[in-house]
Amino acid sequence: MVNDPKQIRDRSTLRADCSRCAALCCVGLAYAASADFAFSKKAGVPCPNLQPDFRCGIHSELRRSGFKGCTVFDCFGSGQKMVQETFRGLDWRSSPDTAAKMFRVFPLMTQLHEILWYLAEAIESGPPEPLAGKLVQLEEETERLTSLGPEGILGVDIEAHRQEVSALLMETSGVVRKRFKKSKKKLDRRNADLMGAELKGSDFSGVDFRGAYFIAANLRKANFTSADLLGADFRDADISGADLSMSLFLTQSQANAAIGDCITKLPAQLDRPAHWAKKPRDF
Structure with missing residues (x-):
């Protein structure tokens, strides 16, 4: 890119x-009790897990303690x-x-x-x-x-x-x-509802996925070369083995929200999330 x-x-x-x-x-x-947070907290109120040195007392256990939202x-x-x-x-x-x-x-x-x-x-x-x-x-x-x-x-x-x-x-x-010669319909998937969709191995090169919902979708081995992912929701999306290395506007927060493995390819500016599988996931 x-x-x-x-x-x-x-x-x-x-x-x-x-x-x-x-x-x-x-x-x-503020945050509300949900799948991402174990309990609710108002804005301006310190989290009970916060220590005097401004460190999180359960940082290494956040996901297991019900605070997935903090890791995202x-x-x-x-x-x-x-x-x-x-x-x-x-x-x-x-x-x-x-x-x-x-x-x-x-x-x-x-x-x-x-x-x-x-x-x-x-x-x-x-x-x-x-x-x-x-x-x-x-x-x-x-x-x-x-x-x-x-x-x-x-x-x-x-x-x-x-x-x-x-x-x-x-x-x-x-x-x-613009170098991708797909039909306009295939290239424009803005705000698409793809929650839980089976999209394993799909070629999404050049597709505009701004604001798309990939929640819990199967995106294993998918190709996102030059795909616009600005604001796309990757919560619990399985991107194991997928190639997002040349995607557009992917953030660390989006990567953290997804499920990946050691062979998922990310842009150079992003870190591989600690909770991702250390071995290739079973395809």
Whole structure:
């Protein structure tokens, strides 16, 4: 997918570093008792599993303890950005007067970092001018927004910014996928309901799966080369042996939500989830 090695973006700041955060996701976010969480928690209330050092007391047992949702969440590095830069080293425990504002800023910063992740990938795909220049300009503008103070970030019209970015990402996707000669109907599967579908070994190269539902689908050995997966729901989807290495806009959160194995191919920027099978799954 990358045409020019010089286009590769440094996304290290867009990867979560919990050691430099203050467990913002464990406190600021709410969750409801479900298959993903063993019990409900209100926003702004520390999770009972949170330790004094901001570490999770059951981190290695999260899935077995009923907290699969925690292993799927990804802040795209917004947590450490906020603690270290936006709030200049303060945290909600030592500076409780900043807690409410911190928890309001966190989801906004997370969205901005997610946008930066997508823009970096779009630029890496090597689009032609003037599209490439527009993407770089939006990347720079988004970086500027992440550097604002708390009040500045709270004043950002995130929805308007996302819409502007979305239009360029869609255009980039079209450029990357245009070399595939499938019918328009086969290439456009946006928001498709594929929950529980048997799709083993399918060739999805060049298909637009934005917002598609792959929940619990059998996607073993499927080929997702240049498939647009932005916002696709991979919860409990079996992607064992599948090739997603050259897919578009796949995130760590999506990979974490899926079921894979040691031969599942992921984009270079993503880590292989710890819960995936260490041996090839039985096909």
